[in-house]
Amino acid sequence: MSDRPIxxxxxxxGDRPPEGPFENAVLAAQDSRETARRxxxxxxxxLTGDLPPDAPRDAPRTVIGESWRRVLDxxxxxxxxxxxxxxxVAELEYRRQKSQLASVxxxxxxxxxxxxxxxxxxxxxxxxxxxxxxxxxxxxIRRMADRLGFDKGADWTEGVVGTNAIGTxxxxxxxxLVHSAEHFLRSHHQWTCAAAPLHDPRDGRLLGVVDVSGxxxxxxxxxxxxxxxxxxxxxxxxRARHQASLERLRSSxxxxxxxxxxxxxxVDPHGWTAAVTGMTPPDRVALPKGPEAGxxxxxxxxxxxxxxxxxxxxxxxxxxxxxxGPHRVVVDLGAPGGPTVIVAGPAGSWSHALTPRHxxxxxxxxxxxxxxxAAELARDVFGDGGxxxxxxxxxxxxxxHLAGVLAHRPYRFADGVExxxxxxxxxxELLPHSTAPAVLAARRTAPAAGGGEG
Numbered sequence: 001m002s003d004r005p006i007x008x009x010x011x012x013x014g015d016r017p018p019e020g021p022f023e024n025a026v027l028a029a030q031d032s033r034e035t036a037r038r039x040x041x042x043x044x045x046x047l048t049g050d051l052p053p054d055a056p057r058d059a060p061r062t063v064i065g066e067s068w069r070r071v072l073d074x075x076x077x078x079x080x081x082x083x084x085x086x087x088x089v090a091e092l093e094y095r096r097q098k099s100q101l102a103s104v105x106x107x108x109x110x111x112x113x114x115x116x117x118x119x120x121x122x123x124x125x126x127x128x129x130x131x132x133x134x135x136x137x138x139x140x141i142r143r144m145a146d147r148l149g150f151d152k153g154a155d156w157t158e159g160v161v162g163t164n165a166i167g168t169x170x171x172x173x174x175x176x177l178v179h180s181a182e183h184f185l186r187s188h189h190q191w192t193c194a195a196a197p198l199h200d201p202r203d204g205r206l207l208g209v210v211d212v213s214g215x216x217x218x219x220x221x222x223x224x225x226x227x228x229x230x231x232x233x234x235x236x237x238x239r240a241r242h243q244a245s246l247e248r249l250r251s252s253x254x255x256x257x258x259x260x261x262x263x264x265x266x267v268d269p270h271g272w273t274a275a276v277t278g279m280t281p282p283d284r285v286a287l288p289k290g291p292e293a294g295x296x297x298x299x300x301x302x303x304x305x306x307x308x309x310x311x312x313x314x315x316x317x318x319x320x321x322x323x324x325g326p327h328r329v330v331v332d333l334g335a336p337g338g339p340t341v342i343v344a345g346p347a348g349s350w351s352h353a354l355t356p357r358h359x360x361x362x363x364x365x366x367x368x369x370x371x372x373x374a375a376e377l378a379r380d381v382f383g384d385g386g387x388x389x390x391x392x393x394x395x396x397x398x399x400x401h402l403a404g405v406l407a408h409r410p411y412r413f414a415d416g417v418e419x420x421x422x423x424x425x426x427x428x429e430l431l432p433h434s435t436a437p438a439v440l441a442a443r444r445t446a447p448a449a450g451g452g453e454g
Contacts, residue, residue: 043060043068063176067158067167068163080185086152087153094392095127097389097393101198101234105125105134107234119218122142122212124156124166124213126166126208128170129157132152148187148188148191149161150213161185162184163182165195169209170209175196177193177195190215190216192213193213196228198234198235201236202242202272210230249309252266253266253314256314262318264316265281267285269312270287278317286299301317310343310401327416327417328418329344329405333359333421334423338353339354339359339431340352357381359434360438361394364377365406366421369413371407371412372412374411378390430442
């Protein structure tokens with residue numbers, strides 16, 4: 001579409017600024033009612049096909065016009081949109097648990113919420129599919145959003161709610177501001193939204209969208225620039241976290257690699273390389289979706305052997321080693337430095353400090369060698385068998401450190417793994433800060449320490 005002059009405050013006109021990541025931010029600073037009226041006229045003309053092709057001043061911005069055409073092609077009703085199907089509570093919790101954005105949510109909120117609250121706006125974070133995972137901010141504005149269906153679990157893609165900052169940013173893969181009647185749905189014309197996509201800094205994969213939304217009259221013209229800057233900061237934090245995790249893996253792998261003859265790599269659960277011996281380090285190794293300890297064929301390297309490391313995998317390059325012998329696992333709940341798991345296997349031994357929740361789970365699995373279902377563990381830990389999503393998420397994190405040692409369906413230590421459970425000398429000191437029902441019961445019946453359970 002052609003460029004056009006825009007009206008500025010005071011009725012003057014000027015050249016339209018070039019479109020880019022921060023286009024149209026000036027609109028929010030203009031007289032709200034006049035801007036909304038003109039945008040509504042442009043929208044009605046465009047949607048009814050009455051927009052003259054030679055009237056550039058009345059043409060929508062390129063990013064908006066392209067979005068309107070996509071939405072019309074999808075058959076979205078401009079008065080009602082399409083039927084909204086919110087995620088269930090369990091589905092929402094599962095997506096939150098597996099989202100990388102959960103780790104940077106405090107940083108996003110710390111940078112955006114003070115400004116959003118002052119301007120009567122809300123902060124929204126979605127996943128890469130446009131599902132609203134988190135929504136924070138002013139309670140009155142959240143109630144206004146509720147009336148639009150703009151709540152946690154909602155689908156905010158263009159194909160459901162038409163042109164909007166979140167859905168359009170997902171398509172454009174760039175920051176987008178949608179003001180007033182630029183929204184496709186008439187019910188959204190009192191809103192302005194600024195959204196920016198957030199990518200995985202390791203490989204550029206889209207992780208989700210960060211958005212600030214609220215009443216059009218209170219929107220500040222710099223909001224889109226702020227949202228874009230904060231998403232870049234969050235990407236930087238993700239990059240730093242990744243480097244820190246690789247450094248921890250490198251420290252754990254160093255003594256193991258030093259004992260190995262030949263070529264080998266230590267990689268994280270996604271295949272990113274932390275350390276190597278006997279070869280040039282690749283950036284990343286293509287691992288299968290669910291790698292398991294033992295022989296494995298890998299592109300570029302052929303047959304290899306995988307062995308678990310805390311936070312990743314050891315890959316021995318070349319002809320597979322004999323099948324790994326049984327691992328020995330010590331779950332030490334009386335260690336002076338806090339709960340620890342010690343694993344001895346073909347690659348040597350290593351230890352890993354346990355979080356309070358992971359200590360509870362390993363205690364329960366060691367105490368029930370036959371295994372526990374997710375529902376049973378939920379009752380053991382929370383007293384509520386319905387909290388299976390949380391249990392599965394925690395065990396997924398734990399298996400990143402104990403790949404090849406833990407099995408599932410039911411959750412248990414893998415076959416052939418020797419397990420020793422070391423308890424504190426006094427039963428009352430068993431995970432003293434835990435409130436898990438199974439731990440509380442074990443404190444009353446636990447044997448004196450010293451002995452382990454094999």
